[in-house]
Amino acid sequence: xxxxxxxxxxxxxxxxxxxxxxxxxxxxxxxxxxxxxxxxxxxxxxxxxxxxxxxxxxxxxxxxxxxxxxxxxxxxxxxxxxxxxxxxxxxxxxxxxxxxxxxxxxxxxxxxxxxxxxxxxxxxxxxxxxxxxxxxxxxxxxxxxxxxxxxxxxxxxxxxxxxxxxxxxxxxxxxxxxxxxxxxxxxxxxxxxxxxxxxxxxxxxxxxxxxxxxxxxxxxxxxxxxxxxxxxxxxxxxxxxxxxxxxxxxxxxxxxxxxxxxxxxxxxxxxxxxxxxxxxxxxxxxxxxxx
Numbered sequence: 001x002x003x004x005x006x007x008x009x010x011x012x013x014x015x016x017x018x019x020x021x022x023x024x025x026x027x028x029x030x031x032x033x034x035x036x037x038x039x040x041x042x043x044x045x046x047x048x049x050x051x052x053x054x055x056x057x058x059x060x061x062x063x064x065x066x067x068x069x070x071x072x073x074x075x076x077x078x079x080x081x082x083x084x085x086x087x088x089x090x091x092x093x094x095x096x097x098x099x100x101x102x103x104x105x106x107x108x109x110x111x112x113x114x115x116x117x118x119x120x121x122x123x124x125x126x127x128x129x130x131x132x133x134x135x136x137x138x139x140x141x142x143x144x145x146x147x148x149x150x151x152x153x154x155x156x157x158x159x160x161x162x163x164x165x166x167x168x169x170x171x172x173x174x175x176x177x178x179x180x181x182x183x184x185x186x187x188x189x190x191x192x193x194x195x196x197x198x199x200x201x202x203x204x205x206x207x208x209x210x211x212x213x214x215x216x217x218x219x220x221x222x223x224x225x226x227x228x229x230x231x232x233x234x235x236x237x238x239x240x241x242x243x244x245x246x247x248x249x250x251x252x253x254x255x256x257x258x259x260x261x262x263x264x265x266x267x268x269x270x271x272x273x274x275x276x277x278x279x280x281x282x283x284x285x286x287x288x289x290x291x
Contacts, residue, residue, distance in 0.1 A: 124160075
C-alpha cells in the first residue's frame, strides 16, 4: 500500500522512504483487497525501484561521470551572468554542470524525434519545466538533492523510446515513476510505482490484472461500467504517449477531467497515479519469477 504522510517530511523519514524505494519489489497480495491492487497475478514481476521509478532515487553509480567524458565542462547557460542560487550551485559543481549540458542535449534530441507529434512534445516540455521548478526545492532539501534530481532527469530522458507503438503494451513513465502493461499467461496485467519528487511525501503502487477495451487498457478486468463498485483505472493512447486516469467507486466525487477526487487506497496522502506517461525503452533488468 502507499505511504501516508503530511505536508512536511522529516529528513529521517525521507531517508527511510529512499531506502524503501531501493528495496521495494512489486509483489502480489495473498488475496485481492483493493481495486487498483486487486486480481493480483500469481506470477510476480521483480523490478527494482531505481529501474521502475526511472532514477527517482538516483545514486552516483546510476550514471557514468560526465565531467571529462568529452562533454562541455560548463552548464547549458552562461555562468558569468547567473544570480540565482540554483544556477550558482550548478556552476560550482563540475558534475552537475556536465549533467545540465547532457540534459539539454538529450532533451533537444527527443524533441526533434517527436517533431510531428504535438502532444508528445507538449508533455515533454511540461516535464522539463517541472524539472526546472523542482530544482530550488532539491537544492534546499539536502546536500546532494540537486545532483540527484539532475541524474534522475537525465536517466528519464535517456530512457524515452521515440519508436512508434501500435498499442498500450510496454513501459511508460515520467521522471517520478511509471508502469508497464503486458499480456501474461493469466491475461493482461499492469504494475508500477510512482512518488512525489524530491521529498517523497507519498508513494503509489499498482499491481493488477486488466483487459483491453478497444484500444484502451482497463483494470481490473470488470471495470468500465459507470456503476463499477471498486477503484479502477483506464490507460488510453494520445499519439505517442498515454494518459492514465483513476476512477473511484460509483458515487464518489469526480474532478472535471473525470478522475476521482478521493484519496487513493493504493497511494500515500494526496498521491495519485493519474497523468500522461511517455514511452520508455524495455528494461533489461526486469525478470518474472518462476519463468
